[in-house]
Each structure stands twice: as structure tokens, then as C-alpha cells.
Amino acid sequence: MLDEALLRSLTPQVLGILVRRGADFAAAEDAVQEALVEAWRVWRDDPPRDPKGWLVTVAWRKFLDVARADAARRRREDVLDDEPAPEPAAAVDDTLQLYFLCAHPSLTASSAVALTLRAVGGLTTRQIAQAYLVPESTMAQRISRAKRTVSEVRFDQPGDVATVVRVLYLVFNEGYSGDVDLAAEAIRLTRQLAGVIDHPEVAGLLALMLLHHARRAARTTSDGRLVPLAEQDRGRWDTRLIAEGVEVLQAALARDRLGEFQAQAAIAALHADAPVAEETDWVQIVEWYDELVQLTGSPVVRLNRAVAVGAADGPRAGLAALAELEDSLPRHTAVAAYLHERDGDLSTAARLYAEAALHAPNLPEREHLMRQAARLNTELG
Known part of the structure; x- marks a missing residue:
């Protein structure tokens, strides 16, 4: 059986070898892709003993074929024709x-x-x-x-x-669509990057991805409806991914070189640590958002901080924090609706939910906001 994961893990190594041999990046990448196609055709029936060496050999020959056909590169053929031995493949990881x-x-x-x-x-x-x-x-x-x-x-x-x-x-x-799960692919690539560079922000990003991905199964219903964090079935969260994410984060934070992805991961870890939504440590989450504001100055971070302030210190405190931000920010209206609802102003919240739905970035979020508006309007009678 063909090992797709192995093929994909070898891709950057083979590409790096071709570039170091003198191929320009674009031509080398094309040659590697052709070699991968050939591997899909051949390996099912006759897998090689040295997959990396096989890919290097085939990709280099593909590159040479194109180079020989290119008149502009013909002057370099004396160098290119000196094909290196296919095995063993270079051990350098590029x-x-x-x-x-x-x-x-x-x-x-x-x-x-x-x-x-x-x-x-x-x-x-x-x-x-x-x-x-x-x-x-x-x-x-x-x-x-x-x-x-x-x-x-x-x-x-x-x-x-x-x-x-x-x-x-x-x-x-x-996220994900088609036959490629980009969230899972991002985790795979970040794991790979963490294996070749010792950097706390790479570890912080990996921890953040793991902690968010752990909640994936609970984020939507069977018919695709969004489930807010506070309403998610925490029994469906992946405890193995949470444990790994927390371990990776703790090791990164111990380096004492705080970055924005470590701070985001710390917030995600606090959410994951609460057995029920009511036990979330919102005070500590606000403190981490304060760190994030210092690190990034991002208005989006300030918007998320307003939600946390509303949970930690009450909805009116959250609305006061929100009032300091431009109302043109994406999701500003949705946050205002949520805080007004928590403050008991259902009429204003219903109006704002409906308004936020008009500017939602995707269909699931739009439908969620419309349902929130309809729910409140029903309560208002």
C-alpha cells in the first residue's frame, strides 16, 4: 500500500536536494511534482527500498529532461549532465x-x-x-x-x-474542505517545523493549533450549525490533544520569550481547563489578553478582550471596553449584541444580531446570528 504520509514528508527534502544541485526553485519544484506523480503510479506494485533516493533520482532526471529541451539552458548542459549517483540520498535537511x-x-x-x-x-x-x-x-x-x-x-x-x-x-x-483537511495539514507542517527549529513561537503555534483542534468535533451539530464555546459538549473535546497542547505550551513559556502565539495558546488552555463553561477563569484570560494587546496592539485582540472583560467584570464593563473600538471592526456588532443580551437589553441585542448577520463572513456564522436574533424576538413576544 502506498504511504501518502511518507511521500509528503519527503517532498521538501527532495526539493532541497535539487535546489542545492543547481536547479532553480521553480524548475526543481515542477520536477519533484512529476516525480511524485510517478511514485503514485509505480510504488503501489513495486515500492522502492530507498524512497527518498528513488524520488531524488526520478526528480533529477525529470529536471534534466526539461533542461536539455530548453535552448536557453543548453550552455549549462555540461554541468547538468554530470548526474550524481542516486543512492544514498543526501542527508542534509533543507x-x-x-x-x-x-x-x-x-x-x-x-x-x-x-x-x-x-x-x-x-x-x-x-x-x-x-x-x-x-x-x-x-x-x-x-x-x-x-x-x-x-x-x-x-x-x-x-x-x-x-x-x-x-x-x-x-x-x-x-479550516477544511475538499479531500484535504487544511487544519490537520497545518498541524502536520508545524510539527515538522518544530522538529527542525527550536523556537518558542513555533512551539506556541503548535500548542495553539492542538488546543483549538481538540474542540473541533464539538463546534458544529450534525447538520452543520455552529455551537458557541459556552454551549459545546466538552465531553467531545479531544483530551489527548489538549494534554499535548498544554505540555508543548508549558515548555515554550518556560523559555521566558513570550510571543503572541504562546499568549493565544495560554488563553485556549484556560478554556480547555474548565470542566464547564461557568468555571472558566475569565480573570486570568483578561490578563493574557492584556499581554496580547501589549505584544500586537491588534484591534481584533482588543475586541476579543472586550468579550473576556464582559465575562470577568460584567457585561457593562465589556460594553465600556467595546466602546473604545471602531464599530467598523469585523464582528464588532456581534460582540455588542452578545454583551447587550447578557446585560438584559434583549431588544437592542436582537436588532444587533440581525444587523451582524448581514455582514457575517460565512454562511454558518450568518445562520447562527440570525437564529440568535429570532430567538430573542420570540422571547420578546
Whole structure:
């Protein structure tokens, strides 16, 4: 049986070897993808003893075939024709450099995500397109442009860890659709990154993903309706993932180099620690949001902090914190509706829920807000 996980884990290693041999990034990535297609065809009946060496050999030959056919590269053929022995494959792990390259600051966020999924994640263009619900041709163009952009970047240039973790966070937040679960893929890639770089924010991001993913089964009903955190069946939370996430977080926090992903993970851990919603330590959650505000200055963080303040100090305190923010912020109206409901002003809350539904970013959230408005209007009679 073909081991898809093995194929995908070997992808960045093989790509790194080709680039170090002199192939430009775009051509090397194309060759690796062709080798993966060949592996899918051949390995089911005749798996190789050295999968990595096999992929390197086939990908290098694919690259040479293209190079020989390209008149502009014919002058380099003397060098390229000196094909290295296929075994043993190079032991150097270039995964970290590939992460840096795919999250290059010259790329847009969407292009960096797509290129990371293809070059480091080993996904096909079709799989990525299905996950993003866009035509395959559109995704192919996006990836092609991204590859051209980074082709001139030196492979040994230092990269920015903050940019890499931001890209992986974006992958995780895309959720899942099609036949690729992007949340699970983001966790896999972040685990891989944590294995090649010792950085507390990489660990913090991994912990955050694990803690959020642990609640996934309880987030929706069987018919796709959203279930708010306070109403979730905590018996459906994955305690194994929670335990791992807390362990990873504690080790990161012990480094005393706090970053935003560690702070977010700490908030998620406090939610996970409460056996029932009523026992949530909202005071400590507000303190962590204060840390996040200091770290990021993000208005979205301030918005989430207002919810926490409302739970810790009462809805009017939450509304006071909310009043300090621009009402054009995404989900501002939904937060206002929630706090007004907790304060007993059902009429205002119903109106705001209905207004928030008009600007919801997706259908499940829109339907949830509409149900909240309908529920309150029914209570008002």
C-alpha cells in the first residue's frame, strides 16, 4: 500500500536536494511534482527500498529532461549532465530553508500559503484548489507566479520565523474542505517545523493549533450549525490533544520569550481547563489578553478582550471596553449584541444580531446570528 504520509514528508527534502544541485526553485519544484506523480503510479506494485533516493533520482532526471529541451539552458548542459549517483540520498535537511523561501516577504499571504502547501506540504495543485474552493487553473496561476517570485532568492538566505508561523497560522484558519483537511495539514507542517527549529513561537503555534483542534468535533451539530464555546459538549473535546497542547505550551513559556502565539495558546488552555463553561477563569484570560494587546496592539485582540472583560467584570464593563473600538471592526456588532443580551437589553441585542448577520463572513456564522436574533424576538413576544 502506498504511504501518502511518507511521500509528503519527503517532498521538501527532495526539493532541497535539487535546489542545492543547481536547479532553480521553480524548475526543481515542477520536477519533484512529476516525480511524485510517478511514485503514485509505480510504488503501489513495486515500492522502492530507498524512497527518498528513488524520488531524488526520478526528480533529477525529470529536471534534466526539461533542461536539455530548453535552448536557453543548453550552455549549462555540461554541468547538468554530470548526474550524481542516486543512492544514498543526501542527508542534509533543507526543510527549514524551504519554509523560509515559501513564506518570503515578497509574496502575498495567499501566494505564500499556496506555495507552502505545494512545495513543503507535497499537495497537488488540484488538492489545494479544492481546499480553497477555487478553479484548479486559478490556483495553478497563483502558484506559478509565486514560484517565479522566489526563483531569484538565494536558497541560503536567512529567513524570518515570524513570517513562517504567520503563514502556517493562515493555513490552519482556512479550516477544511475538499479531500484535504487544511487544519490537520497545518498541524502536520508545524510539527515538522518544530522538529527542525527550536523556537518558542513555533512551539506556541503548535500548542495553539492542538488546543483549538481538540474542540473541533464539538463546534458544529450534525447538520452543520455552529455551537458557541459556552454551549459545546466538552465531553467531545479531544483530551489527548489538549494534554499535548498544554505540555508543548508549558515548555515554550518556560523559555521566558513570550510571543503572541504562546499568549493565544495560554488563553485556549484556560478554556480547555474548565470542566464547564461557568468555571472558566475569565480573570486570568483578561490578563493574557492584556499581554496580547501589549505584544500586537491588534484591534481584533482588543475586541476579543472586550468579550473576556464582559465575562470577568460584567457585561457593562465589556460594553465600556467595546466602546473604545471602531464599530467598523469585523464582528464588532456581534460582540455588542452578545454583551447587550447578557446585560438584559434583549431588544437592542436582537436588532444587533440581525444587523451582524448581514455582514457575517460565512454562511454558518450568518445562520447562527440570525437564529440568535429570532430567538430573542420570540422571547420578546
